[in-house]
Amino acid sequence: xxxxxxxxxxxxxxxxxxxxxxxxxxxxxxxxxxxxxxxxxxxxxxxxxxxxxxxxxxxxxxxxxxxxxxxxxxxxxxxxxxxxxxxxxxxxxxxxxxxxxxxxxxxxxxxxxxxxxxxxxxxxxxxxxxxxxxxxxxxxxxxxxxxxxxxxxxxxxxxxxxxxxxxxxxxxxxxxxxxxxxxxxxxxxxxxxxxxxxxxxxxxxxxxxxxxxxxxxxxxxxxxxxxxxxxxxxxxxxxxxxxxxxxxxxxxxxxxxxxxxxxxxxxxxxxxxxxxxxxxxxxxxxxxxxxxxxxxxxxxxxxxxxxxxxxxxxxxxxxxxxxxxxxxxxxxxxxxxxxxxxxxxxxxxxxxxxxxxxxxxxxxxxxxxxxxxxxxxxxxxxxxxxxxxxxxxxxxxxxxxxxxxxxxxxxxxxxxxxxxxxxxxxxxxxxxxxxxxxxxxxxxxxxxxxxxxxxxxxxxxxxxxxxxxxxxxxxxxxxxxxxxxxxxxxxxxxxxxxxxxxxxxxxxxxxxxxxxxxxxxxxxxxxxxxxxxxxxxxxxxxxxxxxxxxxxxxxxxxxxxxxxxxxxxxxxxxxxxxxxxxxxxxxxxxxxxxxxxxxxxxxxxxxxxxxxxxxxxxxxxxxxxxxxxxxxxxxxxxxxxxxxxxxxxxxxxxxxxxxxxxxxxxxxxxxxxxxxxxxxxxxxxxxxxxxxxxxxxxxxxxxxxxxxxxxxxxxxxxxxxxxxxxxxxxxxxxxxxxxxxxxxxxxxxxxxxxxxxxxxxxxxxxxxxxxxxxxxxxxxxxxxxxxxxxxxxxxxxxxxxxxxxxxxxxxxxxxxxxxxxxxxxxxxxxxxxxxxxxxxxxxxxxxxxxxxxxxxxxxxxxxxxxxxxxxxxxx
Ligand SMILES: Nc1nc2c(c(=O)[nH]1)N[C@H]1C(S)=C(S)[C@@H](COP(=O)(O)OP(=O)(O)OC[C@H]3O[C@@H](n4cnc5c(=O)[nH]c(N)nc54)[C@H](O)[C@@H]3O)O[C@H]1N2
Ligand SMILES: Nc1nc2c(c(=O)[nH]1)N[C@H]1C(S)=C(S)[C@@H](COP(=O)(O)OP(=O)(O)OC[C@H]3O[C@@H](n4cnc5c(=O)[nH]c(N)nc54)[C@H](O)[C@@H]3O)O[C@H]1N2
Ligand code: SF4
Ligand SMILES: [Mo]
Numbered sequence: 001x002x003x004x005x006x007x008x009x010x011x012x013x014x015x016x017x018x019x020x021x022x023x024x025x026x027x028x029x030x031x032x033x034x035x036x037x038x039x040x041x042x043x044x045x046x047x048x049x050x051x052x053x054x055x056x057x058x059x060x061x062x063x064x065x066x067x068x069x070x071x072x073x074x075x076x077x078x079x080x081x082x083x084x085x086x087x088x089x090x091x092x093x094x095x096x097x098x099x100x101x102x103x104x105x106x107x108x109x110x111x112x113x114x115x116x117x118x119x120x121x122x123x124x125x126x127x128x129x130x131x132x133x134x135x136x137x138x139x140x141x142x143x144x145x146x147x148x149x150x151x152x153x154x155x156x157x158x159x160x161x162x163x164x165x166x167x168x169x170x171x172x173x174x175x176x177x178x179x180x181x182x183x184x185x186x187x188x189x190x191x192x193x194x195x196x197x198x199x200x201x202x203x204x205x206x207x208x209x210x211x212x213x214x215x216x217x218x219x220x221x222x223x224x225x226x227x228x229x230x231x232x233x234x235x236x237x238x239x240x241x242x243x244x245x246x247x248x249x250x251x252x253x254x255x256x257x258x259x260x261x262x263x264x265x266x267x268x269x270x271x272x273x274x275x276x277x278x279x280x281x282x283x284x285x286x287x288x289x290x291x292x293x294x295x296x297x298x299x300x301x302x303x304x305x306x307x308x309x310x311x312x313x314x315x316x317x318x319x320x321x322x323x324x325x326x327x328x329x330x331x332x333x334x335x336x337x338x339x340x341x342x343x344x345x346x347x348x349x350x351x352x353x354x355x356x357x358x359x360x361x362x363x364x365x366x367x368x369x370x371x372x373x374x375x376x377x378x379x380x381x382x383x384x385x386x387x388x389x390x391x392x393x394x395x396x397x398x399x400x401x402x403x404x405x406x407x408x409x410x411x412x413x414x415x416x417x418x419x420x421x422x423x424x425x426x427x428x429x430x431x432x433x434x435x436x437x438x439x440x441x442x443x444x445x446x447x448x449x450x451x452x453x454x455x456x457x458x459x460x461x462x463x464x465x466x467x468x469x470x471x472x473x474x475x476x477x478x479x480x481x482x483x484x485x486x487x488x489x490x491x492x493x494x495x496x497x498x499x500x501x502x503x504x505x506x507x508x509x510x511x512x513x514x515x516x517x518x519x520x521x522x523x524x525x526x527x528x529x530x531x532x533x534x535x536x537x538x539x540x541x542x543x544x545x546x547x548x549x550x551x552x553x554x555x556x557x558x559x560x561x562x563x564x565x566x567x568x569x570x571x572x573x574x575x576x577x578x579x580x581x582x583x584x585x586x587x588x589x590x591x592x593x594x595x596x597x598x599x600x601x602x603x604x605x606x607x608x609x610x611x612x613x614x615x616x617x618x619x620x621x622x623x624x625x626x627x628x629x630x631x632x633x634x635x636x637x638x639x640x641x642x643x644x645x646x647x648x649x650x651x652x653x654x655x656x657x658x659x660x661x662x663x664x665x666x667x668x669x670x671x672x673x674x675x676x677x678x679x680x681x682x683x684x685x686x687x688x689x690x691x692x693x694x695x696x697x698x699x700x701x702x703x704x705x706x707x708x709x710x711x712x713x714x715x716x717x718x719x720x721x722x723x724x725x726x727x728x729x730x731x732x733x734x735x736x737x738x739x740x741x742x743x744x745x746x747x748x749x750x751x752x753x754x755x756x757x758x759x760x761x762x763x764x765x766x767x768x769x770x771x772x773x774x775x776x777x778x779x780x781x782x783x784x785x786x787x788x789x790x791x792x793x794x795x796x797x798x799x800x801x802x803x804x805x806x807x808x809x810x811x812x813x814x815x816x817x818x819x820x821x822x823x824x825x826x827x828x829x830x831x832x833x834x835x836x837x838x839x840x841x842x843x844x845x846x847x848x849x850x851x852x853x854x855x856x857x858x859x860x861x862x863x864x865x866x867x868x869x870x871x872x873x874x875x
Pocket of ligand 4: 327
């Protein structure tokens with residue numbers, strides 16, 4: 001290994017969340033990349049969170065899809081592309097354009113997205129292209145369009161720093177937009193910004209909250225209606241601004257009717273919120289999936305926008321509503337028209353003038369003239385055989401779609417499925433007829449747009465592995481084979497971007513706000529050198545904020561307030577008494593195809609879990625660390641029980657990251673119904689009605705191995721370690737012979753060291769060869785009590801003397817659960833340092849141990865450890 005730099009750092013952008021941090025990637029002699037934050041990028045000014053910092057660890061070629069496959073066999077590119085083009089052509093010829101579909105992703109680059117959208121909407125002549133952004137941003141898009149007439153985020157990140165009050169609604173910013181969270185936390189330290197978190201769950205984000213409103217799930221529209229009524233009562237409606245807004249009377253009337261007890265909040269908390277919001281002119285209301293992923297998500301968005309429109313607190317420094325985007329290019333996808341109900345450049349598919357303009361620009365033979373199928377309906381149409389050929393690009397719907405089991409069956413049953421991915425084995429690639437290897441982050445060139453409308457370059461720093469090709473090129477190659485060589489004849493992503501920028505100028509001339517025509521026909525060197533910029537960027541306009549001038553994109557030119565009637569909550573079905581909330585953990589990204597490969601990112605949360613309130617746990621007789629079986633009419637999951645009062649009784653939480661690859665019984669979207677918001681079509685992924693019962697585990701197991709761990713038992717969840725893998729296991733019934741079971745798990749045929757404690761039913765087996773620990777399996781009738789970090793650290797080493805004791809021997813210390821992923825520092829070490837050195841602040845912990853001083857993602861956890869130490873000391 002040679003970790004010397006071989007070239008200067010390449011300026012690029014992180015491929016994870018929508019903060020869109022600039023990254024400096026330095027190619028190393030050993031083929032890897034050194035990763036650092038780009039001090040010159042306006043989104044992060046040098047900061048990175050733990051996922052961004054660990055990018056270099058996710059780039060190995062193990063598991064990559066390196067050649068095209070047809071029917072599971074390696075194939076030549078020409079054969080694969082010919083087959084895809086022919087099957088799509090034949091299907092269209094026989095059954096019409098609406099019998100085919102593309103399901104794409106907010107993780108595609110703008111250039112990839114533009115090409116896919118052009119092919120489907122202008123050339124195939126159907127709008128059956130939808131994106132995983134339907135599961136993510138659709139309600140925000142629909143809410144923006146209702147209120148503003150366009151899908152425009154009015155504000156900028158710097159507003160978080162200049163606001164006096166920041167309200168985070170349904171957003172776990174600390175874990176999901178960590179660098180933006182750090183910017184907010186720094187502003188709060190510097191100038192005392194008030195922070196309110198609105199979330200039924202007490203998340204890490206609450207660490208910096210002056211007020212946490214643990215409202216009843218789904219009660220957000222009621223909360224913001226109550227706020228709107230309070231705004232009116234206090235005379236805070238801004239008449240100069242509302243002169244440019246319609247619908248105010250109806251919205252106020254609906255708000256006045258909202259009963260004050262409909263949020264589930266204590267009166268004093270509600271009062272404090274109303275006082276804070278109405279009392280702070282400079283207020284930013286940030287919202288994310290707790291708002292969007294709801295069967296009334298669009299109404300919730302408009303309930304928030306109403307308050308900003310009524311007070312004129314919009315598009316001015318330090319104030320405005322702010323929808324944070326999830327994926328790195330969720331925003332870019334909205335701009336190119338990746339959703340089934342949009343055209344490119346914010347133009348409307350249902351507007352004949354818009355269609356004609358785009359058709360003319362593309363010289364398109366057959367324009368789609370009505371919206372296509374939205375994600376949930378698209379997979380239903382697949383199930384019913386109405387869609388006969390599907391191309392899935394850069395997303396893993398067999399895991400992430402609601403009713404995921406049903407979606408997986410529909411994909412398996414489709415006559416012809418193509419999947420473009422970077423990885424060979426995912427729950428979705430397994431179902432494909434044709435697999436196309438794509439280049440991934442670091443290997444491709446293009447642009448992305450972040451949450452504040454800033455367009456940045458992703459730049460290539462590594463060669464394409466194997467035969468992988470760029471997504472835009474793969475799609476264009478298929479289009480050329482379908483007979484549209486000229487329209488898809490680009491040679492580089494720069495040329496695609498130049499065409500797109502030119503089209504945006506045409507859209508801008510129609511009055512649209514998305515206009516980057518300064519870059520129309522951009523030459524290659526300028527594209528290479530492009531600096532991050534805010535849109536719009538055209539002859540007349542440059543970045544900045546929107547709507548402070550009262551000019552909107554609705555037909556009347558006025559903004560729109562919407563009368564919101566919060567839904568009446570349904571009584572829970574007695575058979576499905578729990579409302580399951582789902583979301584993300586700090587160190588993993590979605591279906592973990594990349595973050596799951598980094599040992600550093602896999603130790604924070606190593607298996608699928610269920611956060612359950614102590615009352616629920618007691619009633620269900622679920623002990624901490626036991627397993628729960630969760631069932632809904634759509635599916636079933638088995639999850640580790642984490643008993644905590646961070647969640648409310650009746651409202652457990654489970655993370656979304658585990659898959660058939662990493663934890664086959666932990667696929668939580670299999671539990672989620674295909675219920676959607678009527679306006680946006682976005683699924684209600686945060687509120688699945690479920691039943692919960694103890695999983696009857698007779699035996700629990702924990703295994704580590706220097707090689708891949710085979711599947712066994714009735715529960716199995718795997719994670720990557722620096723020296724191999726670990727797995728959590730459970731069996732209903734004991735296997736005949738534990739040694740044989742262990743040998744099968746590890747693919748080893750020799751006798752392990754063994755310890756059996758018959759009174760407690762413990763079996764501990766360690767495979768030691770030439771003094772090195774190759775593998776170990778610990779089993780117990782109770783959840784296995786062993787220091788995971790101790791076994792993980794001993795793996796592949798000669799530190800085997802005390803291995804069967806399950807904890808470090810004298811003179812060695814146990815790290816405990818990982819807290820700081822950057823420096824590998826565990827909870828036990830931090831607790832010891834706090835006690836020994838009498839540490840009082842997070843910064844002191846940092847000075848002493850390094851924890852929390854790099855990316856800062858673990859600072860909320862450090863604060864909790866400090867609090868725990870203080871409580872213990874005081875007790
Ligand atoms: N670490 C990490 N970061 C990520 C991602 C990742 O996979 N991992 N994914 C990225 C993507 S694509 C996205 S979309 C974003 C998502 O970012 P967030 O939306 O911040 O994340 P989630 O965990 O999905 O959900 C946010 C919160 O909504 C709360 N919630 C549930 N129901 C309600 C409700 O009725 N009302 C309110 N007010 N809140 C509710 C949940 O308790 C949860 O804490 O994260 C991005 N960043
Ligand atoms: N229950 C529940 N379900 C949810 C959510 C929730 O909160 N709760 N959140 C929803 C949200 S907001 C989102 S965004 C989705 C995310 O869900 P998905 O989009 O399904 O998740 P990812 O794991 O990001 O999938 C990306 C896939 O693209 C591959 N890939 C990576 N880079 C490239 C590339 O450059 N080219 C190609 N062709 N492939 C690439 C990866 O290997 C991976 O297989 O999940 C949704 N599902
Ligand atoms: S906050 Fe983290 S995941 Fe998001 S863009 Fe920045 S480094 Fe990447
Ligand atoms: Mo998302």
